[in-house]
Amino acid sequence: MIRLKNGIIYDPKNNKSAVKEDIWIKNEKIVSKPSAEEIESAKNQGSYQEIDLKEKIVMPGGVDIHAHIAGPKINTGRVLRPEDHRHDNVPKKGGLRSGVGSTVPTSYVTGYRYSLMGYTTVMEAAGPPMKARHIHEEFGGLPFIDKGFLVLSGNNYFVLKFIKEKNKKALKDYLAWLINVTGAFGLKVVNPGGVEAWKEGKRLRGIEEKGTHFNLSPREILLALAEANDELGLPHPVHIHTNDLGSPGNYKTTISTLDLLKDYRKHITHIQFSSYGLNEESKIKFVSAADQIAEKVNNDDKLTVDIGQIVFGEVTTMTADGILEYNLHKLTGSKWVNTDVEMETGSGIVPMNYKKKNLINGIQWAIGLELFLKIDDPWKVFLTTDHPNAGPFTAYPWIIKLLMSRDYRLKMISEMHNKLGNYTDIAELEREYSLDEIAVITRSGPARALGLANKGHIGVGADADITVYSRLESKDKIAEVFAHPEIVIKSGKIIVEDGKLVEKLREGKTLVARPDYDKNISEIIGEDFKNYYSISIENYPVSDSYFNNLEVIPCS
Amino acid sequence: MNEESKTYQNIICTFCGALCDDIEIKVKNNKIENIKNACAISRKKYEHAQKDRTVPQIKGKEVKYNKAVSAAAEILSSSRNPLIYGLSSTTAEAQKAAVELAEKCGANIDSTSSVCHGPGTLAKQLVGMVSATLGEVKNRSDMMIFWGANPVEAHPNHAKRYSILSQGMYRKNRKDREIIVFDVRKTPTAKLADHFFQVKPNSDFEILMALQMLVSGRTPTSEDGRIGGIELVKLKDLAEKMKKVKYGSVFYGMGLTMSRGKYMNTWAAMSLVRNLNDYGRFVMIPMRGHGNVAGSEITMAWQTGYPFAVNFSRNYPRYNPGEFSAVDLLARREVDAAFIIASDPAASLPHEAAEYLKKIPTIVLDPHWNLTTEIADVVIPSAVKGIGASGTVYRMDHVPLQLRKFLDDSWPDDASAVSRIGELIEND
Ligand code: SF4
Numbered sequence: 001m002i003r004l005k006n007g008i009i010y011d012p013k014n015n016k017s018a019v020k021e022d023i024w025i026k027n028e029k030i031v032s033k034p035s036a037e038e039i040e041s042a043k044n045q046g047s048y049q050e051i052d053l054k055e056k057i058v059m060p061g062g063v064d065i066h067a068h069i070a071g072p073k074i075n076t077g078r079v080l081r082p083e084d085h086r087h088d089n090v091p092k093k094g095g096l097r098s099g100v101g102s103t104v105p106t107s108y109v110t111g112y113r114y115s116l117m118g119y120t121t122v123m124e125a126a127g128p129p130m131k132a133r134h135i136h137e138e139f140g141g142l143p144f145i146d147k148g149f150l151v152l153s154g155n156n157y158f159v160l161k162f163i164k165e166k167n168k169k170a171l172k173d174y175l176a177w178l179i180n181v182t183g184a185f186g187l188k189v190v191n192p193g194g195v196e197a198w199k200e201g202k203r204l205r206g207i208e209e210k211g212t213h214f215n216l217s218p219r220e221i222l223l224a225l226a227e228a229n230d231e232l233g234l235p236h237p238v239h240i241h242t243n244d245l246g247s248p249g250n251y252k253t254t255i256s257t258l259d260l261l262k263d264y265r266k267h268i269t270h271i272q273f274s275s276y277g278l279n280e281e282s283k284i285k286f287v288s289a290a291d292q293i294a295e296k297v298n299n300d301d302k303l304t305v306d307i308g309q310i311v312f313g314e315v316t317t318m319t320a321d322g323i324l325e326y327n328l329h330k331l332t333g334s335k336w337v338n339t340d341v342e343m344e345t346g347s348g349i350v351p352m353n354y355k356k357k358n359l360i361n362g363i364q365w366a367i368g369l370e371l372f373l374k375i376d377d378p379w380k381v382f383l384t385t386d387h388p389n390a391g392p393f394t395a396y397p398w399i400i401k402l403l404m405s406r407d408y409r410l411k412m413i414s415e416m417h418n419k420l421g422n423y424t425d426i427a428e429l430e431r432e433y434s435l436d437e438i439a440v441i442t443r444s445g446p447a448r449a450l451g452l453a454n455k456g457h458i459g460v461g462a463d464a465d466i467t468v469y470s471r472l473e474s475k476d477k478i479a480e481v482f483a484h485p486e487i488v489i490k491s492g493k494i495i496v497e498d499g500k501l502v503e504k505l506r507e508g509k510t511l512v513a514r515p516d517y518d519k520n521i522s523e524i525i526g527e528d529f530k531n532y533y534s535i536s537i538e539n540y541p542v543s544d545s546y547f548n549n550l551e552v553i554p555c556s
Numbered sequence: 557m558n559e560e561s562k563t564y565q566n567i568i569c570t571f572c573g574a575l576c577d578d579i580e581i582k583v584k585n586n587k588i589e590n591i592k593n594a595c596a597i598s599r600k601k602y603e604h605a606q607k608d609r610t611v612p613q614i615k616g617k618e619v620k621y622n623k624a625v626s627a628a629a630e631i632l633s634s635s636r637n638p639l640i641y642g643l644s645s646t647t648a649e650a651q652k653a654a655v656e657l658a659e660k661c662g663a664n665i666d667s668t669s670s671v672c673h674g675p676g677t678l679a680k681q682l683v684g685m686v687s688a689t690l691g692e693v694k695n696r697s698d699m700m701i702f703w704g705a706n707p708v709e710a711h712p713n714h715a716k717r718y719s720i721l722s723q724g725m726y727r728k729n730r731k732d733r734e735i736i737v738f739d740v741r742k743t744p745t746a747k748l749a750d751h752f753f754q755v756k757p758n759s760d761f762e763i764l765m766a767l768q769m770l771v772s773g774r775t776p777t778s779e780d781g782r783i784g785g786i787e788l789v790k791l792k793d794l795a796e797k798m799k800k801v802k803y804g805s806v807f808y809g810m811g812l813t814m815s816r817g818k819y820m821n822t823w824a825a826m827s828l829v830r831n832l833n834d835y836g837r838f839v840m841i842p843m844r845g846h847g848n849v850a851g852s853e854i855t856m857a858w859q860t861g862y863p864f865a866v867n868f869s870r871n872y873p874r875y876n877p878g879e880f881s882a883v884d885l886l887a888r889r890e891v892d893a894a895f896i897i898a899s900d901p902a903a904s905l906p907h908e909a910a911e912y913l914k915k916i917p918t919i920v921l922d923p924h925w926n927l928t929t930e931i932a933d934v935v936i937p938s939a940v941k942g943i944g945a946s947g948t949v950y951r952m953d954h955v956p957l958q959l960r961k962f963l964d965d966s967w968p969d970d971a972s973a974v975s976r977i978g979e980l981i982e983n984d
């Protein structure tokens with residue numbers, strides 16, 4: 001039993017803003033104040049601990065709705081880039097394993113660094129179903145945090161086939177089966193139709209064009225998946241990486257996508273990459289379309305987004321959007337990995353460097369911030385860097401500082417390209433995020449969008465995932481405060497004390513959904529599976545032996 | 557005892573990197589009675605799997621299992637600079653435990669990768685690699701090029717399941733594909749090909765560079781009209797064809813990665829394949845030999861950040877092929893003890909390196925006797941993976957599969973042996 005007293009609580013879900021209150025923890029949960037007898041008996045058993053937080057900031061543990069932290073892509077990124085980790089060595093210490101960091105850290109170091117930043121739940125953003133077993137293997141060595149993964153489904157053979165056949169039942173059953181057998185948490189859709197087109201050596205633009213094997217438009221795929229996702233009652237809405245991501249003028253595709261899905265729940269991820277305008281007159285042809293996108297977000301109550309904020313410096317881009325990585329490779333000349341996964345998806349990796357002085361990179365940076373500042377409701381917009389695509393997750397505290405301090409933004413802008421003002425109005429925006437709003441975009445909002453009722457808040461019944469930050473004495477200190485919380489509690493256990501990790505590995509939970517389905521589906525897909533996959537369907541499901549600590553998040 | 561026989565379907569064969577997962581095995585009285593769908597290599601290996609099994613030994617004398625394990629722990633904990641080597645024929649679970657053990661002992665850890673496909677990985681770190689899973693190639697590839705790879709002999713079911721003779725979605729059979737072989741000799745695979753290009757030994761690099769030039773519209777110079785033994789006009793033809801196919805594929809073997817030029821050869825092949833994606837699609841896949849050599853790179857990478865040749869003497873992983881690779885450490889006599897996991901370096905490493913193993917305390921963990929067990933100070937037996945032991949393995953294209961044991965074995969598996977040694981060192 002732990003009593004946290006004298007903390008200043010920011011718990012937006014429970015409408016607590018800077019409230020001084022006790023928090024009680026028993027086992028893995030937050031509880032109401034125990035009775036005097038209970039407290040007494042805990043004291044007698046020596047299991048009572050009282051921590052005086054001395055008016056420090058208390059928030060729920062951070063929740064990252066989209067990052068690439070485990071599985072074949074990030075791991076190939078590790079192999080590809082010894083130069084990335086050479087200078088960021090993490091020695092073993094006590095019970096903590098060693099590793100390396102930088103943009104594609106090893107699994108242990110990923111767990112350490114999220115924990116040290118006060119984050120306790122992270123969603124791996126894109127898993128190829130056929131390699132799901134690999135993700136779970138790494139999850140077993142990704143300490144402290146709770147994690148799950150979104151399974152790629154927007155270019156899947158059976159998905160496309162059932163959509164083509166207008167067989168809604170089979171589509172739903174198949175998706176539910178896929179989530180079950182891969183141990184996934186939700187559905188990810190990446191450039192629907194476009195990745196299959198890339199494998200066929202074609203290109204699709206917008207969401208109307210048809211042209212791949214099943215002759216479906218992205219429109220048809222998006223609509224069917226959003227509908228199936230809602231009907232399955234999955235905790236998290238369909239998680240979409242839009243078509244045309246990364247290309248100038250793509251905001252129109254994003255807007256058509258939002259119009260198309262106006263009646264469905266949806267999460268658009270790293271929307272910064274999908275908010276690009278096209279200006280034929282300008283030499284760089286590229287301009288912010290954050291206004292148009294923010295307006296859409298402000299008027300859609302079934303929509304949430306995360307930003308994918310650009311951070312200047314080294315990144316390792318990686319996505320299931322194979323053709324996007326090909327384009328990035330052509331643009332930068334950097335080394336390029338592509339892996340096509342049969343029947344399911346593609347993927348690619350290209351290292352990059354976002355430069356402060358580069359005008360295009362500057363505009364991308366500004367678009368992300370514009371969106372943060374122009375989307376009115378913080379419950380709709382979440383902090384991500386699409387780690388390690390737009391920046392490493394370890395940069396979050398500095399992004400928080402940009403959001404909370406206009407002075408800091410202006411200082412950054414003064415160091416950037418002097419023409420930046422022609423393409424974005426970022427310098428004029430006066431809004432500054434409050435601590436409550438920061439709590440929303442870094443924990444309460446993403447937890448709600450993920451459908452994790454026990455996360456993102458510190459009400460009674462919540463998971464005891466809690467972060468304690470030092471008092472914010474001046475705006476200069478924002479980044480330091482958020483980079484180094486003093487105490488982090490995960491599932492009721494202290495994992496960070498005095499800003500340091502406890503020297504003992506703990507395994508967090510793997511979060512999965514288990515939607516129901518008609519068992520007949522494996523027969524229905526059996527013949528094609530046998531013919532066109534290179535493994536047998538019996539060897540496809542990830543068995544329970546890969547899960548040490550599983551939590552099933554209920555469907556509605 | 558006389559049990560009913562039981563048939564297991566879709567068993568995964570681990571005897572090469574192709575990891576065929578459609579083997580059917582009939583078991584009776586804890587013995588294999590019948591095997592279906594296995595290739596000749598596989599069949600032979602299954603038949604021998606329960607023969608020539610090791611027993612726990614210290615200095616040639618049979619001892620209790622636990623004694624051998626403790627002796628191994630003692631050797632490793634008193635060593636100043638140990639080497640852990642092998643890994644490519646064991647499960648990911650054992651590889652994981654081996655990395656942890658290496659960290660604990662401040663050891664060097666390296667896999668057989670550094671003497672087979674390691675150069676390919678070094679090349680990948682320079683240019684990246686355009687790849688695909690095997691089913692993708694089966695379904696789509698209209699041109700398959702085998703370069704220094706001879707699956708008909710080394711991966712006998714490969715052709716039928718994934719490549720030359722497979723039945724895919726868009727490429728239904730042999731006629732839908734053009735098969736091309738580059739090799740120094742006319743291999744059985746070459747006999748199945750539409751075109752065979754006989755490579756003058758050690759000139760892969762020149763040929764690949766010539767193809768790269770031809771693809772980009774330039775013509776390499778050659779006095780005798782040949783490059784690496786092949787007529788320039790033929791290469792020109794091929795370059796044109798490569799630009800026209802929809803989904804080309806290159807399977808490359810040790811004929812490419814280990815011939816002169818090593819990683820530069822693979823670098824050239826990777827660059828060529830990459831550039832071909834400006835026309836149609838083109839991918840490449842390494843033909844990995846050992847059943848889980850891909851897994852050794854994958855497991856090392858997520859735990860240490862690096863695929864092989866890692867040193868833990870500073871308590872964090874450092875990577876330097878050439879410095880921390882087993883061959884070099886042994887040849888330079890820098891290590892003072894060796895733990896060999898599921899591999900036979902006495903047979904496969906250069907003579908000098910193998911010779912040095914005799915001079916230092918050497919532990920071998922292996923289900924079967926081999927040349928290295930003969931010189932080992934400690935032998936630890938283990939269950940045969942995929943038969944008497946379960947676990948995770950990764951196919952040559954990084955597809956992970958879970959092995960299911962179907963026989964009871966007398967010995968614990970590799971993973972538990974390695975973990976046990978780690979625990980003993982911990983409690984020291
Ligand atoms: S090709 Fe390789 S994996 Fe397949 S059956 Fe033969 S030895 Fe086994």
Ligand SMILES: [Zn+2]
Nearest residue numbers: 066125386389
């Ligand atoms: Zn992403």
